Amino acid sequence: MRKPKKLLNDPNNVRQEVMQGLIYAYNGKLTAIEDCCAVYGNHIITDQVVVVSGGGSGHEPTFAGFIGHGGIDGCALGEVFTSPSPDQIIAVTKAIEKGKGVLFLYGNYSGDGMNFDISAEILAEDNIISKTIRATDDIASAPLAKLSDRRGVAGIMLLYKIAGAAAQIEKYDLDKLYQVVSKANANVRTIGVALDGCALPQSTNFNFELADDEIEIGIGIHGEAGLRRQTMTSSDDVVKQMIDHLCDDLPFVAGDRVCVLINNLGALSNTELMIITRKVGIELKARKIDSHDIVVGHFCTSLEMSGFSITLMKLDDELQHLYDLPCQTLGWRK
Amino acid sequence: MRKPKKLLNDPNNVRQEVMQGLIYAYNGKLTAIEDCCAVYGNHIITDQVVVVSGGGSGHEPTFAGFIGHGGIDGCALGEVFTSPSPDQIIAVTKAIEKGKGVLFLYGNYSGDGMNFDISAEILAEDNIISKTIRATDDIASAPLAKLSDRRGVAGIMLLYKIAGAAAQIEKYDLDKLYQVVSKANANVRTIGVALDGCALPQSTNFNFELADDEIEIGIGIHGEAGLRRQTMTSSDDVVKQMIDHLCDDLPFVAGDRVCVLINNLGALSNTELMIITRKVGIELKARKIDSHDIVVGHFCTSLEMSGFSITLMKLDDELQHLYDLPCQTLGWRK
Structure with missing residues (x-):
């Protein structure tokens, strides 16, 4: 182990x-x-x-x-x-x-x-x-x-x-x-996926374990149980499942304008995250959902958890105006 | 394994x-x-x-x-x-x-x-x-x-x-x-440390292996061998060794002005990276080296390698002026 x-x-x-x-x-x-x-x-x-x-x-x-x-x-x-x-x-x-x-x-x-x-x-x-x-x-x-x-x-x-x-x-x-x-x-929805767990600083064990070929859809940021564990498939398949869940929930539908946050939970490579970003873009385009902006990076991590989350926020004119204004913080500059 | x-x-x-x-x-x-x-x-x-x-x-x-x-x-x-x-x-x-x-x-x-x-x-x-x-x-x-x-x-x-x-x-x-x-x-120097290796997409093995209590000082961004492997000590001790190496090399000395880039190589938690940042700040202050700016994040990663690097660049007025100008890129906004 x-x-x-x-x-x-x-x-x-x-x-x-x-x-x-x-x-x-x-x-x-x-x-x-x-x-x-x-x-x-x-x-x-x-x-x-x-x-x-x-x-x-x-x-x-x-x-x-x-x-x-x-x-x-x-x-x-x-x-x-x-x-x-x-x-x-x-x-x-x-x-x-x-x-x-x-x-x-x-x-x-x-x-x-x-x-x-x-x-x-x-x-x-x-x-x-x-x-x-x-x-x-x-x-x-x-x-x-x-x-x-x-x-x-x-x-x-x-x-x-x-x-x-x-x-x-x-x-x-x-x-x-x-x-x-x-x-x-009310307009924001997130879903996460884990490939591997994280461990508290004092702990000699991970707070959850997944098999070598297993992922968890819907993981929480402290390792809370998600919707289901399933066998690893392709990146594109996993992203499509996640976008399906997100779009069904609010729902997000054709003609909606959204901003997108693609978040690395910790240990996933940025290389994989960029491949994920590609599929998020493709899926939203296929659904005729307008991506006003996509941000990608480490925003809300879970120690060294390997995984990522996708967040969509539906925009109206007021939210888009506020979203577009500058910010200067450690975690996000715009 | x-x-x-x-x-x-x-x-x-x-x-x-x-x-x-x-x-x-x-x-x-x-x-x-x-x-x-x-x-x-x-x-x-x-x-x-x-x-x-x-x-x-x-x-x-x-x-x-x-x-x-x-x-x-x-x-x-x-x-x-x-x-x-x-x-x-x-x-x-x-x-x-x-x-x-x-x-x-x-x-x-x-x-x-x-x-x-x-x-x-x-x-x-x-x-x-x-x-x-x-x-x-x-x-x-x-x-x-x-x-x-x-x-x-x-x-x-x-x-x-x-x-x-x-x-x-x-x-x-x-x-x-x-x-x-x-x-x-001519003014920039970096040193990296690895806790764990990374693997090429096609590979079923990591490109190098470290024991559970071992780290490698001086790792390259493709896993090239570094200066030495050693037993894991405290974060503060490792950072001090790295700053010693950097300062001896250029050298960076009291009165110098530097910008600092603290880079996550991939899978290290941002929590650990922030603790590293603290010690980098303390060490530079102790040496009376003026930190003009410190940036922290994922800049140059090595797939899912767990590790980090510290970079110092000595500034003169021209370099500082150019450094301070804005940039708008995916990986770095200023």
């Missing part, structure tokens, strides 16, 4: 060291609240609603790597695959809130939900108003009838893009920001 | 499918010369020297993913880990050359060198003048006394950045462009 092989220092100190690495990678554009493992951007302007996120480490550049001009404003870093605590969320929000309120935008996981909700209540006592959007883009995590049970995965990057453009550049107020990001969340 | 696990279509058709994927990923900003597997950007302006590169597939986004405004202009795609042919190089050069000449800029490998030199001779007969720079940044590939024998690795991205800015934005003529990129090449 294959064993995880990692280059680390103290496996119990990963999030602190990741945070310190982010500070260097941001070249002076990021400030750390060291004692509570939270960070915020130095781009924040007065008179904007701030967008604060948070989540477990292990998904870099998600979540903190999307801080910046046209991105999010602050982030609380949890331990690997673990929610941040209310202390962290409250500290970063208080450090950056400008009197216009805060949008909490994060993935729909129970621990995150609980800790952000507690934070919102405590902040309300200090007259900091907030609204909350939980990304629910993972179509494999619950049936459409239970949309609000779905988990958030790579699609959250597109919500960050929309939220950052609306809050910072177009100066939406909190109500209007909540409305547009809710619309984006 | 671990076996390679890849999601492909025809393993003998990788470069064509990669090229078609690039076309989608570039969203209309890239043109393919389909029958000879070469691509060029739609950004090219009249009155510029064009910068043409090429190399084997399997390193995505290198090489073609650095085409764009402020990047290179055209690229010939070889089969995986194989040089492109003169036919390809000549076709893409003829498609984009503007009468101001062409700078051939690629990694120092014998096959590439031979095929680009043949191309230059044939193009000269058509009155297309060219100059050639071969990146030689890999300090592990030959001793300093044999600098011109060294191979090109991730440092070529920094040369692309300098060349693209100089040719397109500052409109350097061919002689001046050759001089500044030669200076950049």
Whole structure:
């Protein structure tokens, strides 16, 4: 059996060291609240609603790597695959809130939900108003009838893009920001596939195992079980299955305009990802779905998991305008 | 023994499918010369020297993913880990050359060198003048006394950045462009480390094997033997060894200004890469070397190799100015 092989220092100190690495990678554009493992951007302007996120480490550049001009404003870093605590969320929000309120935008996981909700209540006592959007883009995590049970995965990057453009550049107020990001969340769908698992820093085993000829369709970003395991077929066949699932779900139909995010979950080669990109383009064209933009790379990773995800977001004029605005973050520049 | 696990279509058709994927990923900003597997950007302006590169597939986004405004202009795609042919190089050069000449800029490998030199001779007969720079940044590939024998690795991205800015934005003529990129090449140094090997698409075995507790310092981007194999220690210890090697080589000393490129070779987690980034920042600060900028990500990969490289380029005012200019490519936006 294959064993995880990692280059680390103290496996119990990963999030602190990741945070310190982010500070260097941001070249002076990021400030750390060291004692509570939270960070915020130095781009924040007065008179904007701030967008604060948070989540477990292990998904870099998600979540903190999307801080910046046209991105999010602050982030609380949890331990690997673990929610941040209310202390962290409250500290970063208080450090950056400008009197216009805060949008909490994060993935729909129970621990995150609980800790952000507690934070919102405590902040309300200090007259900091907030609204909350939980990304629910993972179509494999619950049936459409239970949309609000779905988990958030790579699609959250597109919500960050929309939220950052609306809050910072177009100066939406909190109500209007909540409305547009809710619309984006309703329009975004993701599905992932794993070829191999990932391992927590402290672990000597992978968090799931697949046979040499097996893949898992619908994998979650912590290795949560997907829709099914199946025998490996061709790249084109797997991508077609994924696009079928995505298009059936929203649905995405002929004449729709979408932006596309093709995300490497970690260890898949970029060579394979480019071959995947080709087939995504071909499939969308065959369905007469207009690809307004395709971005390809490592956006929301799962440690060293070998796999990828495909995200589609249906655009209307407002979403397209916001999507097209520039952003300058570690994980995404436009 | 671990076996390679890849999601492909025809393993003998990788470069064509990669090229078609690039076309989608570039969203209309890239043109393919389909029958000879070469691509060029739609950004090219009249009155510029064009910068043409090429190399084997399997390193995505290198090489073609650095085409764009402020990047290179055209690229010939070889089969995986194989040089492109003169036919390809000549076709893409003829498609984009503007009468101001062409700078051939690629990694120092014998096959590439031979095929680009043949191309230059044939193009000269058509009155297309060219100059050639071969990146030689890999300090592990030959001793300093044999600098011109060294191979090109991730440092070529920094040369692309300098060349693209100089040719397109500052409109350097061919002689001046050759001089500044030669200076950049003389100032750039890279060292890589592997935790695990990579496998060619057609192969059922990895191209090298390391024991569970073993790493290789100085690995090449095709798995060429490095300086030494050693027992895995801490991330901080490995990074310090690498920075020692880099600083001793040029040398980089207190008071120097550098830009830093921290490159994921493929399958290493971005979490580990961020911890590496932290230590690179700490080490440079301790040596009083000024980090003008640090970029972190997947720039020059080696299929699914688990590992990373660190590149330093010493800056003077001219190089810093060119480095700071914007670029809009698939692999690097600034």
